[in-house]
Amino acid sequence: MGDFVRGLWKENPVFVQVLGMCPTLAVTTSLINGLSMGLATTFVLVASGLAISSLRKVIPDQVRIASFMIIISSFVTVVKLLFEAHIPTISSQLGPYLPLIVTNCIILGRQEAFASKKPVGRSLLDAIGMGVGFALALVVLGGVREFFYQGTIGGFQVLGTWYKSMVIMVMPAGAFISLSLLVALFQRISGRK
Amino acid sequence: MEFFFIFVAIVLTQNFVLHYFLGICPFLGVSDEMEGAFGMGIATTFVMTLTAIITWNINTFILKAFNVEFLEYVSFILVIASLVQLVEMFLKKYLPELYETLGIYLPLITTNCAVLGLALFMVLREYNFLESAIFGFGAGVGFTLALVIMAGIRGELNEEDIPKPFRGTAITLLVAGLLALAFMGFSGLVPT
Numbered sequence A: 001m002g003d004f005v006r007g008l009w010k011e012n013p014v015f016v017q018v019l020g021m022c023p024t025l026a027v028t029t030s031l032i033n034g035l036s037m038g039l040a041t042t043f044v045l046v047a048s049g050l051a052i053s054s055l056r057k058v059i060p061d062q063v064r065i066a067s068f069m070i071i072i073s074s075f076v077t078v079v080k081l082l083f084e085a086h087i088p089t090i091s092s093q094l095g096p097y098l099p100l101i102v103t104n105c106i107i108l109g110r111q112e113a114f115a116s117k118k119p120v121g122r123s124l125l126d127a128i129g130m131g132v133g134f135a136l137a138l139v140v141l142g143g144v145r146e147f148f149y150q151g152t153i154g155g156f157q158v159l160g161t162w163y164k165s166m167v168i169m170v171m172p173a174g175a176f177i178s179l180s181l182l183v184a185l186f187q188r189i190s191g192r193k
Numbered sequence B: 001m002e003f004f005f006i007f008v009a010i011v012l013t014q015n016f017v018l019h020y021f022l023g024i025c026p027f028l029g030v031s032d033e034m035e036g037a038f039g040m041g042i043a044t045t046f047v048m049t050l051t052a053i054i055t056w057n058i059n060t061f062i063l064k065a066f067n068v069e070f071l072e073y074v075s076f077i078l079v080i081a082s083l084v085q086l087v088e089m090f091l092k093k094y095l096p097e098l099y100e101t102l103g104i105y106l107p108l109i110t111t112n113c114a115v116l117g118l119a120l121f122m123v124l125r126e127y128n129f130l131e132s133a134i135f136g137f138g139a140g141v142g143f144t145l146a147l148v149i150m151a152g153i154r155g156e157l158n159e160e161d162i163p164k165p166f167r168g169t170a171i172t173l174l175v176a177g178l179l180a181l182a183f184m185g186f187s188g189l190v191p192t
Helices: A002-006 A021-026 A031-054 A064-086 A088-097 A099-103 A105-115 A120-150 A172-190 B002-013 B024-029 B034-064 B069-094 B096-109 B113-124 B129-157 B169-186
Strands: none
Touching: A002 A120, A021 A088, A021 A099, A021 A120, A021 A172, A021 B024, A031 A064, A031 A088, A031 A099, A031 A105, A031 A120, A064 A088, A064 A099, A064 A105, A064 B069, A088 A099, A088 B113, A099 A105, A099 B069, A099 B113, A105 A120, A120 A172, A172 B169, B002 B129, B002 B169, B024 B129, B024 B169, B034 B069, B034 B096, B034 B113, B034 B129, B069 B096, B069 B113, B113 B129, B129 B169
16 A cells, blocks of 8 residues: 555656656646546556566666667557547647657656566556556646636636736746646645754 | 858747757756757767658658558657767767767767657658758747747856745746747747
């Protein structure tokens, strides 16, 4: 159980480990986008974690990074094709950031630190925990940005029509500043440092 | 003129780091030493220019020619990883002095999403060969610029009394936000 819970809060990939920043900042213009990216990353994390953990005794140590990259990028290709076929609008909104899951440091990091050394069951729990933790962070950031941008959450109108949209929230500067405030809030709550 | 606009756009108005959020990890993790940031920037620019040139050829003459575009990500990441390795071996053998300065940064470039991002953007925008090369070089220059500015600001921040929860990541992100805001001032420089 500890393997699962760790990724949610204590070692949250976004707020604590500060990994996978590119997709975190780039696609969180709305809650839905954040959620789709989070789920896609979780899928790749779980699938490659399972594959690498089962192959951990077969993959030679010298070429392990290259092997991990091939496994990861194959699963990313699967996700990309699935998205294109079933949810084309979201796929085109995520654009090149969907394939960029390949270089998301969380994925390679978990393989190197966990899946390549631990049995399949524990690697699975770890991958799900990290994936869900990542997805949660993206949903929160996406929700906050969407809310301040046009007063909606997940597409539903929360504030009245009087709310003037705040364009800065969907621009790069808004992404950096919102994440900065969220990280500070997280640190304050968890009382770290 | 067109080449010039591609260059200016990728360095200033659509900076890889501050507009596309690519290469954020090294950007946030950069130390407060200008020299180190510059070295990292130069090494990355070098790899990016080569990546643009090689992946363009692979995409045009292999992936498109044989209709195997679904292998895009796998082949690109392999090219980048081996390219970084090659550059490292080449520098070690022929330019040991340069290797001393850049060596430690090189392995980190493989997982720099700016490099893969560059290749993906290049394919998406259907650039021709020369445009791709300029795009790759410009992306590297823009990355270096952002990195050096950040290193300079971090040097100054060390002397400030920052509120506790903001120390570390949060303040760096805030600075990045203000930088992105400042870079928005460049928009309009390139006609769209």
